[in-house]
Amino acid sequence: MRSLRPIVHDTGSLLAGMPALMPGENYTTPDNLEEVKDSNSKSALERYIYKLKVVSPDQRYVKIVMEKARELGEDLSETDVKVVALALQLNALLLSDDYGVLNVAQALGIEWKSVRTKGIDGNIKWEKFCPACKRSYPPEYKVCPVCGTVLKRRVRGKRKRRRDG
Numbered sequence: 001m002r003s004l005r006p007i008v009h010d011t012g013s014l015l016a017g018m019p020a021l022m023p024g025e026n027y028t029t030p031d032n033l034e035e036v037k038d039s040n041s042k043s044a045l046e047r048y049i050y051k052l053k054v055v056s057p058d059q060r061y062v063k064i065v066m067e068k069a070r071e072l073g074e075d076l077s078e079t080d081v082k083v084v085a086l087a088l089q090l091n092a093l094l095l096s097d098d099y100g101v102l103n104v105a106q107a108l109g110i111e112w113k114s115v116r117t118k119g120i121d122g123n124i125k126w127e128k129f130c131p132a133c134k135r136s137y138p139p140e141y142k143v144c145p146v147c148g149t150v151l152k153r154r155v156r157g158k159r160k161r162r163r164d165g
């Protein structure tokens with residue numbers, strides 16, 4: 001048998017606890033791990049952190065992903081770009097529920113799987129927050145209007161499940 005293909009998890013996959021279920025090598029980026037740690041639902045992390053390899057992608061793969069995202073008109077966050085770049089670099093299976101991430105991955109020929117089969121956009125809600133003054137903002141904000149700091153992304157505490165579609 002061939003060795004198992006490595007798996008790269010984005011933040012949604014980490015929050016869903018997927019690394020606990022997947023055999024073989026499980027990877028994520030430092031940025032994704034930080035997003036999970038910033039979230040209010042990080043308890044699953046303790047169950048699999050021991051088997052998670054945390055790796056930053058090489059800059060040349062980051063560039064390839066950024067160019068493809070631009071070409072497709074996908075407004076990916078820096079974290080999104082890095083996780084796709086890592087999957088490309090490792091020739092890995094990418095686990096994500098983010099349409100933008102999956103769209104770019106698909107265009108680059110990366111094999112991917114969705115973590116959930118239903119209600120993708122209803123499960124995880126993002127918000128931006130200011131690491132300096134701790135204020136929260138809607139996801140489309142990029143810079144803190146109060147203090148000018150570049151905002152970071154995190155999962156909003158309360159998750160609602162919708163049953164449409």
Ligand SMILES: [Zn+2]
Nearest residue numbers: 130133144147
């Ligand atoms: Zn601020």
